[in-house]
Amino acid sequence: MFETGTFIVSIVAFLIMFLIIRRYGFKPLADMLEQRRQYIERQISEAEEGRAQAEALLAEQRRLLEEARQEARNIVEAARARADEQAREILQAAQAEAQRLLEENRQMIAREREEALNAALREVADITVRLTAKLLQQNVTDAVHEKLLAEAEKKLGELVC
Amino acid sequence: MPAFPILFPGTFPINLTCIGMMILTGIIVIVFLRLGLRRLDMRHPRGLQNLLEWIADFAANMARDTMPNEQAVRWILPLAFTMLIYLFVANWLGLIATIAIHLDHPIPWLGLTAERLRQAHGEVPLFDSPTANMSMTLGLAIMVWVISHARGLRHPKQYFKHFISPSPLAIIEEITNPLTHGMRLYGNIFAGEALMGIILGIPLVFGWIPIGLPLLLVWLFYSAFVSTIQAYVFTILMCLYIGNKSFDGHGAH
Numbered sequence: 001m002f003e004t005g006t007f008i009v010s011i012v013a014f015l016i017m018f019l020i021i022r023r024y025g026f027k028p029l030a031d032m033l034e035q036r037r038q039y040i041e042r043q044i045s046e047a048e049e050g051r052a053q054a055e056a057l058l059a060e061q062r063r064l065l066e067e068a069r070q071e072a073r074n075i076v077e078a079a080r081a082r083a084d085e086q087a088r089e090i091l092q093a094a095q096a097e098a099q100r101l102l103e104e105n106r107q108m109i110a111r112e113r114e115e116a117l118n119a120a121l122r123e124v125a126d127i128t129v130r131l132t133a134k135l136l137q138q139n140v141t142d143a144v145h146e147k148l149l150a151e152a153e154k155k156l157g158e159l160v161c
Numbered sequence: 162m163p164a165f166p167i168l169f170p171g172t173f174p175i176n177l178t179c180i181g182m183m184i185l186t187g188i189i190v191i192v193f194l195r196l197g198l199r200r201l202d203m204r205h206p207r208g209l210q211n212l213l214e215w216i217a218d219f220a221a222n223m224a225r226d227t228m229p230n231e232q233a234v235r236w237i238l239p240l241a242f243t244m245l246i247y248l249f250v251a252n253w254l255g256l257i258a259t260i261a262i263h264l265d266h267p268i269p270w271l272g273l274t275a276e277r278l279r280q281a282h283g284e285v286p287l288f289d290s291p292t293a294n295m296s297m298t299l300g301l302a303i304m305v306w307v308i309s310h311a312r313g314l315r316h317p318k319q320y321f322k323h324f325i326s327p328s329p330l331a332i333i334e335e336i337t338n339p340l341t342h343g344m345r346l347y348g349n350i351f352a353g354e355a356l357m358g359i360i361l362g363i364p365l366v367f368g369w370i371p372i373g374l375p376l377l378l379v380w381l382f383y384s385a386f387v388s389t390i391q392a393y394v395f396t397i398l399m400c401l402y403i404g405n406k407s408f409d410g411h412g413a414h
Contacts, residue, residue, distance in 0.1 A: 001295075002295060002296055002299070003167070003174040003175070003176055003294075003296040004173060004174065004296075005167075005168065005169060005173040005174045005175035005176075006174065006175055006176040006179055006180065006294060006296035006297060006300070007296040007297075007299060007300045007303075008300070009175050009180055010179065010180065010183060010291075010294075010296065010297040010300040010301070011300040011301070011303070011304045013180060013183050013184060013187075014183065014247075014300070014301060014304065015304070017183070017184070017187035017190075017191075017243075017247070018239075018240065018243050018247075020187070020191060021187070021190060021191055021194065021243045021247070022239040022240075022243060024191060024194070024195065025190070025191055025194030025195065025198070025243075026194070026217075026239045026242055026243065027239075028198050028201060029194075029197075029198060029201070029213055029214070029217055030217070030238070030239070032201045032203055033214070033217065035203055036203045036204075039203060
């Protein structure tokens with residue numbers, strides 16, 4: 001049989017107990033589950049983020065390595081070019097120096113030859129004059145001597161040249 | 162018919178055994194939950210916590226099957242969880258024991274008149290399943306009914322449309338649903354207890370051979386099964402009825 005009082009009181013009693021159970025029995029459990037869900041979600045997103053970061057870093061490393069390689073190649077290339085240039089310059093300088101030395105020596109030889117010739121001429125002229133003077137009985141004044149010497153030198157110069 | 166102690170028998174009869182057992186059930190449930198929640202650990206669940214998590218998961222799956230969207234699931238989840246554990250404990254209490262005292266002296270202010278005592282052979286049950294009482298289960302069913310309609314009224318247009326839109330005959334369901342909802346639970350639990358009482362009443366052959374014992378064991382197993390199933394059925398029907406009237410979100414059931 002139906003009892004009105006039991007009916008109403010049981011609803012009220014159940015609702016009160018439901019509120020108590022929800023507050024002290026269910027809420028901590030639900031909070032924990034929610035916390036766990038968030039924790040797992042965070043872990044997953046962090047892992048994904050970490051992987052993306054690692055990939056980005058790896059790509060960056062590869063790029064840097066490639067760049068470094070390229071740069072090294074460039075440096076070697078430049079160094080080689082410079083070395084070639086230098087070698088050529090040194091060679092040129094050496095050639096120029098040799099040329100200059102050759103020229104100098106040649107000039108020196110020519111000058112010495114001239115000097116020697118001049119000295120020989122002078123000597124010959126002197127001897128000639130002295131011979132002439134002797135031939136002319138040694139009576140020649142200094143002035144005549146000088147004049148003869150000059151004449152002889154001139155003649156000899158004409159002779160030589 | 163056993164003679165329950167009843168407060169205000171004439172005007173507003175309150176079955177004291179039933180209400181007392183409800184409160185006892187509530188205490189058992191809260192003690193069980195608090196025991197399980199004693200050392201909550203997010204990363205290393207163990208012992209009772211695993212069981213509680215499984216129950217919560219079970220209730221959540223039930224709610225997800227019947228509710229239109231996640232928000233409604235979150236709303237119904239505490240009620241479904243509580244109802245599941247509460248009804249399970251309540252149904253099992255009557256299986257574990259039914260205690261009755263034999264009363265010879267009538268107590269009129271508790272409704273235990275001489276005539277009722279005589280009809281019940283002086284048996285006054287004090288420990289019983291609260292769900293073996295028709296008023297209590299109907300109370301729960303009507304509570305669910307009220308909740309479902311209150312939730313439906315949050316979207317009045319769809320709420321009033323859904324009474325007539327597939328077929329006006331659906332209005333009949335609004336009456337039969339809560340009735341069957343409550344009576345199903347009551348009938349199963351009450352039948353289990355009543356038959357158990359009868360089996361216990363089988364006299365011993367030759368004064369010492371308990372021929373009712375195998376029967377009792379079989380019936381105990383069956384009742385345990387029914388008790389568990391009925392807790393589940395009541396809870397999932399509750400989710401279904403409330404989910405049917407939750408019009409928020411995309412496409413109700």
